[in-house]
Amino acid sequence: MKLKEIYSDKTPKPVISFEVFPPHSDYNKLLKEIKILKNYNPEFISLTYGAGGKGGKSFELLQQIKSLGINVMPHFICITSSKESIESALVKMEQTGVENVLALRGDIPDTDIKHYFDFNHANDLVKFIKDRTNLSIGVAGYPEGHIESQDLFSDIQNLKKKTEAGADVIFTQLFFDNQKYFDYIEILKKEGINLPVIPGIMPIISEKQITKMTSMAKITVPHIVREKIEKYKDDLKSLQNFGIDYATKQCIELIEKGVEGLHFFTLNKSYSTSKILDNIKGEL
Ligand code: FAD
Numbered sequence: 001m002k003l004k005e006i007y008s009d010k011t012p013k014p015v016i017s018f019e020v021f022p023p024h025s026d027y028n029k030l031l032k033e034i035k036i037l038k039n040y041n042p043e044f045i046s047l048t049y050g051a052g053g054k055g056g057k058s059f060e061l062l063q064q065i066k067s068l069g070i071n072v073m074p075h076f077i078c079i080t081s082s083k084e085s086i087e088s089a090l091v092k093m094e095q096t097g098v099e100n101v102l103a104l105r106g107d108i109p110d111t112d113i114k115h116y117f118d119f120n121h122a123n124d125l126v127k128f129i130k131d132r133t134n135l136s137i138g139v140a141g142y143p144e145g146h147i148e149s150q151d152l153f154s155d156i157q158n159l160k161k162k163t164e165a166g167a168d169v170i171f172t173q174l175f176f177d178n179q180k181y182f183d184y185i186e187i188l189k190k191e192g193i194n195l196p197v198i199p200g201i202m203p204i205i206s207e208k209q210i211t212k213m214t215s216m217a218k219i220t221v222p223h224i225v226r227e228k229i230e231k232y233k234d235d236l237k238s239l240q241n242f243g244i245d246y247a248t249k250q251c252i253e254l255i256e257k258g259v260e261g262l263h264f265f266t267l268n269k270s271y272s273t274s275k276i277l278d279n280i281k282g283e284l
Helices: 027-038 058-066 083-095 122-132 152-165 178-190 207-216 223-231 236-256 271-279
Strands: 015-020 044-047 072-077 100-104 136-141 169-174 197-201 261-265
Touching: 015 027, 015 197, 027 058, 027 271, 044 058, 058 072, 072 083, 083 122, 100 122, 122 136, 122 152, 136 152, 152 178, 169 178, 169 261, 178 197, 178 236, 197 236, 207 223, 223 236, 236 261, 236 271
Parallel strands: 015 044, 015 261, 044 072, 072 100, 100 136, 136 169, 169 197, 197 261
Antiparallel strands: none
16 A cells, blocks of 8 residues: 555554664564564554665565565665666566655765765655656655754755655654654644654664664753663663653654654564553554
């Protein structure tokens, strides 16, 4: 089913979806986790494209996930890809029954990775995909603004270019402060962006993970989260439990406010995401 239909009235809300990334080796471990996550009836699983252009073997994994009977949404990044390679990958995807893609520019690569100039921004990629395929297209949105943009407003003007180029759904960067998401939705509406804006939820599982994410992106870490990370930095189990409770509360509030979906950044582990979904079962 295409994103457009998934987030229309045809599907019960909120739509549950998961993001995984291709591991360096041993797909079996990830596939085991995915089999557990399948019990939660995801509408699709999205598969990231290796940051820095390392996308190589993910097609094989995509096929394996599909063979479990789960819809897939591959991510495409254009900064490290040529038009030719993107076009042939898109053809291959459509031929194997993929209906949705997440179109991204990707982070500006390190100097040792080849940087193509066929596409400057994700809106160019969205237009390219729209012109050549019947794929339904998701794009990224940043409730606190993208790290390179001067301010949230200019980032939203650039998001508009992606929607005008043909995006169907916006998937957000993770956030820990729901108010940032609610404010974002309000601004998008005022700016005439009326697509579904699906919140990205990332359960906290380690201090390292939070430090990495918050150094790469503009993400407010509320005081309570900082406090618990500090308190449990040597006690992973307690930190993980706090992460589950925190994300559960986030999800409950988001559901109460009528979100159309919840997209979980699973970090290739089923445990925290499953617990959160168990906790919110009554709300779904
Ligand atoms: P763009 O939309 O091109 O935006 C990048 C910057 O340029 C922004 O500051 C924007 O305001 C500005 N901009 C956009 N369009 C224009 C324009 N036309 N003119 C001038 N300025 C413009 N990264 C990966 O490597 N692999 C992944 O699989 C991956 N998955 C992701 C999934 C989600 C849900 C999200 C939120 C992010 C993901 N990322 C991934 C990270 C993403 O690649 C980076 O955030 C990247 O820096 C920006 O990608 P983008 O598609 O948002 O770029």
